Amino acid sequence: MLAPMQGLTNSALRRLYLQKYQPDLVFTEFVRVQSQTRKRVAKNELSELQDHVAEVPLVVQLIGNDPAALAEAAVLVQAGGVKHINLNLGCPYGRMTTGATGGELLRHPQQLAAMLAALRRVCRGSFSVKCRAGYGDLDQWQSLLPVFADSGVDFIILHPRTVAQRYNGAADHRITAAMAAKTRLPVIANGDINSAAMARALLTQTGVAGLMIGRGALADPVIFQRIRGTAPQMVDSELRRRELGRFISDLWPSYLQKFCGERQALMKIKDVLNFIPDPDLQRDLGKLKRATSAATFLARLQGHFAIAPDSECF
Numbered sequence: 001m002l003a004p005m006q007g008l009t010n011s012a013l014r015r016l017y018l019q020k021y022q023p024d025l026v027f028t029e030f031v032r033v034q035s036q037t038r039k040r041v042a043k044n045e046l047s048e049l050q051d052h053v054a055e056v057p058l059v060v061q062l063i064g065n066d067p068a069a070l071a072e073a074a075v076l077v078q079a080g081g082v083k084h085i086n087l088n089l090g091c092p093y094g095r096m097t098t099g100a101t102g103g104e105l106l107r108h109p110q111q112l113a114a115m116l117a118a119l120r121r122v123c124r125g126s127f128s129v130k131c132r133a134g135y136g137d138l139d140q141w142q143s144l145l146p147v148f149a150d151s152g153v154d155f156i157i158l159h160p161r162t163v164a165q166r167y168n169g170a171a172d173h174r175i176t177a178a179m180a181a182k183t184r185l186p187v188i189a190n191g192d193i194n195s196a197a198m199a200r201a202l203l204t205q206t207g208v209a210g211l212m213i214g215r216g217a218l219a220d221p222v223i224f225q226r227i228r229g230t231a232p233q234m235v236d237s238e239l240r241r242r243e244l245g246r247f248i249s250d251l252w253p254s255y256l257q258k259f260c261g262e263r264q265a266l267m268k269i270k271d272v273l274n275f276i277p278d279p280d281l282q283r284d285l286g287k288l289k290r291a292t293s294a295a296t297f298l299a300r301l302q303g304h305f306a307i308a309p310d311s312e313c314f
């Protein structure tokens with residue numbers, strides 16, 4: 001699964017992954033559920049969902065804190081054709097003016113149980129949660145498991161860090177394995193999966209039902225195919241350059257179409273480039289990131305990343 005990433009996994013990026021890199025499932029960035037206004041979901045967030053035209057299911061991730069508002073939002077997006085709903089219980093920055101959301105909710109298990117029940121009642125397709133191992137305690141998942149099981153969630157995506165940890169330290173997948181061993185619910189491993197070898201080891205050694213990959217899929221979009229064995233496992237710097245060049249040049253026309261004007265598209269594509277930490281290519285990626293016009297960006301892409309001038313992006 002391609003992980004939800006706010007500011008990154010918009011409909012254009014998701015479409016490119018679906019067309020070229022074949023994750024089994026894609027998620028929206030979190031969709032804020034408003035409890036204070038009559039509109040549960042902002043219009044621009046709803047139109048992002050309607051862009052999805054693929055066989056591969058789209059999972060809409062909701063973030064919020066009011067059970068009734070969350071349920072209404074789920075009904076609303078399902079009326080637009082969405083079948084799968086996920087609740088964000090991991091975002092470490094999840095405090096709205098109206099109260100705790102995201103990972104903060106792990107501090108309020110009773111409130112959480114009410115939200116899960118309200119969502120389960122209205123979700124017609126799958127309903128899942130994406131959570132951290134705990135708020136401040138890496139063992140808290142043990143007491144959360146019965147809450148998830150009792151509410152009838154279909155699967156759990158676990159990012160085995162605490163909320164308080166944010167992105168510090170490492171995701172400890174011994175916790176993922178322990179959770180998978182303790183519940184009959186399918187557990188999906190997420191966090192720091194940066195190579196096909198690691199992905200396969202997790203699949204074979206931890207009893208998880210699947211994998212969700214975020215930053216690792218931006219750094220190496222081909223990772224899904226590498227895991228399946230349909231793309232090379234060993235990548236020399238020339239191939240890496242070609243793969244990244246193709247990714248960026250495929251993304252450019254769809255960003256131009258999605259965002260208003262070249263400046264905005266350039267800004268958004270640089271956000272993606274910031275997640276490609278490649279020591280061998282840093283100099284050339286840096287040149288792309290420093291480009292101040294689309295013309296310079298494309299010229300550098302052509303010059304440094306082996307993109308043919310007749311590519312669709314030129």
Ligand SMILES: Cc1cc2nc3c(=O)[nH]c(=O)nc-3n(C[C@H](O)[C@H](O)[C@H](O)COP(=O)(O)O)c2cc1C
Pocket residue numbers: 003004005006007008028029030061088090091130159190191192193212213214215216
């Ligand atoms: C820039 C950024 C934005 C994110 N936005 C979301 C989000 O909208 N919803 C969510 O559940 N997780 C979000 N996450 C967390 C990721 O989905 C994922 O759980 C985390 O990055 C660990 O997985 P990874 O190591 O494969 O990236 C975000 C992460 C990053 C880096």
